[in-house]
Amino acid sequence: MINRITNDIKKALLNKQKEELLVLRSLKSALKYIEIEQKKELTEEESIKVLKNQVKSREQAIELYIQGNRPELAEKEEFEIKIIKAYLPEPLTEAEMETEVTKTISELQAESMKDMGKVMKALSQKLGTRADGKILSNLVRQKLA
Numbered sequence: 001m002i003n004r005i006t007n008d009i010k011k012a013l014l015n016k017q018k019e020e021l022l023v024l025r026s027l028k029s030a031l032k033y034i035e036i037e038q039k040k041e042l043t044e045e046e047s048i049k050v051l052k053n054q055v056k057s058r059e060q061a062i063e064l065y066i067q068g069n070r071p072e073l074a075e076k077e078e079f080e081i082k083i084i085k086a087y088l089p090e091p092l093t094e095a096e097m098e099t100e101v102t103k104t105i106s107e108l109q110a111e112s113m114k115d116m117g118k119v120m121k122a123l124s125q126k127l128g129t130r131a132d133g134k135i136l137s138n139l140v141r142q143k144l145a
Contacts, residue, residue: 001047001087002031019076023083030054048088048129055084092131094139100127101139113144 005028012021034050035042042050058077065074092100100123104110110119119140123131 001042001044002028004087005031019079020083023080027051027054027084027087045129051084051087052129055081058084089130092127094135097127097131097136098139101136101143105140105143110144113141116140116144119144
């Protein structure tokens with residue numbers, strides 16, 4: 001992931017894309033910081049989690065900028081999110097998640113809310129970072145209720 005971002009930094013430098021360059025450098029910095037903190041190279045999955053956190057923090061900033069009547073800053077954050085999402089795997093649709101939830105519940109023979117933890121663990125192992133945890137949790141609750 002860091003290699004891909006580094007290559008894109010070089011391209012942005014050559015093409016004089018200043019805004020994109022700033023975002024890419026901040027992403028590389030965030031990934032390197034976590035690597036140094038953990039004293040090991042990040043796996044692809046760990047890198048994706050870091051990037052998702054970057055998106056989440058920018059989404060929170062957008063909400064604050066909109067509340068503070070600063071639409072120009074909110075637009076800047078949206079631009080940054082667009083760049084970051086280019087590095088994330090294609091997320092599953094809600095329909096795909098619902099299919100996986102139904103399949104996992106039947107495989108585990110889960111019948112009540114007591115089994116929710118077991119179902120969520122299996123789903124998170126199966127779907128990894130491609131699925132939104134909140135949506136998965138809501139779907140599992142609906143099916144087990």
